[in-house]
Amino acid sequence: MTPLLAEAGRIQGGWSYVWTAYGLTWSALALYALSLWLRRPRKEP
Amino acid sequence: MALKRTTWLAVAALLIAGGALAFIALGDLGSNLVYYWTPAEMLDAGSKAYGATIRLGGVVQRGTIAWDSGHTELTFRVANDMTPTAKNVLVRVRETPPQMFREGIGVVVEGTFDKSQVFTSNRLMVNHSNEYRPPKPGEGDRWKNTLSSDTTSSARPK
Amino acid sequence: MSAGRPPSLLGATWVLVRKDLLLEWRTRARANALVFFALATLLLFSFALGPDTTILRRAAGGTLWLAILLASVLALGESFRVEQENAALDGLRLAPADARALFLAKSLANALLLMLLGAVILPVLAALAGVTLVQGPGPMAVVLVLGALAIAGPGTLYAAISSQARARDVLLPLLLFPLLIPALVAAAKATSLVFEGDPMLQFQSWLGLLAGFDLVYWSLGFVLFPRVLED
Amino acid sequence: MTHALFTVVGVAVVGGGLYALVRGPASWRAGVAVLALVLLVSGAWYGLVQAPPDREMGNVQRIMYVHVPAQWMALMAVTLNFLCSVAYLFRPSWPKDALAEASAEVGLFFGAVGLVLGSIWGKPTWGVYWSWDPRLTSEAILLVAYAGYLALRRFIDDAERRAVWSAVVGIIIAVDIPIIWFSVRWWRSLHQMQSSPSTVDPDMVRALRWNAFAFLALWLVFLSTRYLIARARTEREMAPPPMVAEAAT
Numbered sequence A: 001m002t003p004l005l006a007e008a009g010r011i012q013g014g015w016s017y018v019w020t021a022y023g024l025t026w027s028a029l030a031l032y033a034l035s036l037w038l039r040r041p042r043k044e045p
Numbered sequence B: 001m002a003l004k005r006t007t008w009l010a011v012a013a014l015l016i017a018g019g020a021l022a023f024i025a026l027g028d029l030g031s032n033l034v035y036y037w038t039p040a041e042m043l044d045a046g047s048k049a050y051g052a053t054i055r056l057g058g059v060v061q062r063g064t065i066a067w068d069s070g071h072t073e074l075t076f077r078v079a080n081d082m083t084p085t086a087k088n089v090l091v092r093v094r095e096t097p098p099q100m101f102r103e104g105i106g107v108v109v110e111g112t113f114d115k116s117q118v119f120t121s122n123r124l125m126v127n128h129s130n131e132y133r134p135p136k137p138g139e140g141d142r143w144k145n146t147l148s149s150d151t152t153s154s155a156r157p158k
Numbered sequence C: 001m002s003a004g005r006p007p008s009l010l011g012a013t014w015v016l017v018r019k020d021l022l023l024e025w026r027t028r029a030r031a032n033a034l035v036f037f038a039l040a041t042l043l044l045f046s047f048a049l050g051p052d053t054t055i056l057r058r059a060a061g062g063t064l065w066l067a068i069l070l071a072s073v074l075a076l077g078e079s080f081r082v083e084q085e086n087a088a089l090d091g092l093r094l095a096p097a098d099a100r101a102l103f104l105a106k107s108l109a110n111a112l113l114l115m116l117l118g119a120v121i122l123p124v125l126a127a128l129a130g131v132t133l134v135q136g137p138g139p140m141a142v143v144l145v146l147g148a149l150a151i152a153g154p155g156t157l158y159a160a161i162s163s164q165a166r167a168r169d170v171l172l173p174l175l176l177f178p179l180l181i182p183a184l185v186a187a188a189k190a191t192s193l194v195f196e197g198d199p200m201l202q203f204q205s206w207l208g209l210l211a212g213f214d215l216v217y218w219s220l221g222f223v224l225f226p227r228v229l230e231d
Numbered sequence D: 001m002t003h004a005l006f007t008v009v010g011v012a013v014v015g016g017g018l019y020a021l022v023r024g025p026a027s028w029r030a031g032v033a034v035l036a037l038v039l040l041v042s043g044a045w046y047g048l049v050q051a052p053p054d055r056e057m058g059n060v061q062r063i064m065y066v067h068v069p070a071q072w073m074a075l076m077a078v079t080l081n082f083l084c085s086v087a088y089l090f091r092p093s094w095p096k097d098a099l100a101e102a103s104a105e106v107g108l109f110f111g112a113v114g115l116v117l118g119s120i121w122g123k124p125t126w127g128v129y130w131s132w133d134p135r136l137t138s139e140a141i142l143l144v145a146y147a148g149y150l151a152l153r154r155f156i157d158d159a160e161r162r163a164v165w166s167a168v169v170g171i172i173i174a175v176d177i178p179i180i181w182f183s184v185r186w187w188r189s190l191h192q193m194q195s196s197p198s199t200v201d202p203d204m205v206r207a208l209r210w211n212a213f214a215f216l217a218l219w220l221v222f223l224s225t226r227y228l229i230a231r232a233r234t235e236r237e238m239a240p241p242p243m244v245a246e247a248a249t
Helices: A003-007 A015-038 B002-026 B039-044 C009-027 C029-049 C053-058 C060-094 C099-129 C137-162 C168-196 C203-229 D002-023 D026-050 D059-090 D094-126 D134-155 D159-173 D176-186 D202-238 D242-248
Strands: B053-060 B074-079 B088-093 B106-113 B118-127
Touching (some): A015 D059, B002 C203, B002 D176, B088 B106, B118 D094, C009 C099, C029 C053, C029 C060, C029 C099, C053 C099, C053 C168, C060 C137, C099 C137, C137 D134, C137 D159, C203 D159, D002 D026, D002 D202, D059 D159, D059 D176, D059 D202, D094 D134, D094 D202, D134 D176, D159 D202
Parallel strands (some): B088 B118
Antiparallel strands (some): B053 B074, B074 B088
């Protein structure tokens, strides 16, 4: 067994994927909230 | 009266639609139009499986993972299940496997099978079970041996 | 019973199918345009995929069905535009016939047109891509019939909606294409199995999927079509 | 039995909450939005810090805490769209139409977010961003179909026709919903089957639940706000033109 195989089976690190995922979620939620705010019904057009 | 006939026709049509949907879902289609073949199914097809692009799914057999001297080519055996006698196929991959790749995990490989009984693949995907657990303290690597093979979706009953 | 009895569902369907086919036969303009459009699509695919015949042969099933699908958008849109000239659709609505008969008739006429189109462009595709019907003409005919029904059923329903909307030429494919993906996959795979042989015996299953798709969407269209025409 | 009871209570609470947010003053929606923000921040702490890393996926497994709730919310929204479409055809009313429009858009939003998150999660675990697996394919089809549905709503000017026709299209699209949910059971796929609390560590279940409630609160705010936008538009369309209104006064 090579040393690489002994480590295999478990993902090392990978925080970049996690931060991408969470950052994407937050910005998508914020953008959608913003779009709803911009489209809000107003009394007088 | 006319309304009754209309309703009856609508109910009949909806029943047909539901029946057809159930047929698509539960009929024998699922076992045939598969996302991947198991090693046993592919071997049973014999020479007819040669040359076509196929997805092959199963579990990595214990003690069969080997790299060539230059560490560029990976070979291992994909088996139907974790029993030592399960039907299996030798797979050759030239790609770095995902980090979760190990003995006993479910994999799906895309490639071609040929007369020499080697499956040459250019796309290796690892398939995760629906279990999520943290490592227990002091457990070390032992979970790799205790994880039962039926948690990987490739060993799931059809 | 009395003289004012409305015609039966199937009777009305038959009359309407004959009307549509007669209309088609008298002008033949639509069918001709469709055939030329589909042939042009086949040629474009052949150029886009390059001169490599192995690639062309492998893609032949998909090419055939994409050509039929793209042509069908024209055919479906046209089949309701015809009715809007001289407000013929309003006339049909006033007739004592069931709206569902209109759905069955329109879908059937469109399906027949698409089957004919497939049969015409098939030899051209065979010549361009160098394929032969390894499984024989019988299975190919079955695929063509089931595939044409799959496009025509939901296609007629959506064409009835989009023909009365703004930007109808954009709307019909936008609605129809995602819905048809399973049918397109099944028809294309079944066709390539006819062209290249069927090592894993999947042909029956793809046909089953296609038939199930037909039944689901024809039934839903049958139930929902009257709501599309009312008001 | 407890499962059925839980479902009934859950549907009643969510439905009641939605009703209250739609009917109540704007301050209620703002309040739930603040609550959602608090839940989301604490949920991120649970998911990123407090929950343990998975023995196989390591830290990458933390993507589950946003991917799974997003998909649940998408599924709830599109199911709501189906129910509104059927209800509208049986007994037309403007609130049903507005709720159908709101749920389609919110469902498309959460579905798209969930699909992208799943794709990011897929790269380190499966080894690929995308695969034509039954689950992934059927969800992609559903999202494109709802994009078509929303386009249809934009392209029809007559409010009544828009309502009827989009209800018809909503029902036809809904055929895909059960296929997505059951695809991992019916067919072999790369995507794993649904997890249950028995296959997930309790610490992870807590983080998942916390985030699910955060997403649910956001879902309620989004849906009610979008509903009010849709209602305001139909009301504007139904209102008599200004000249007529002036003549009447």
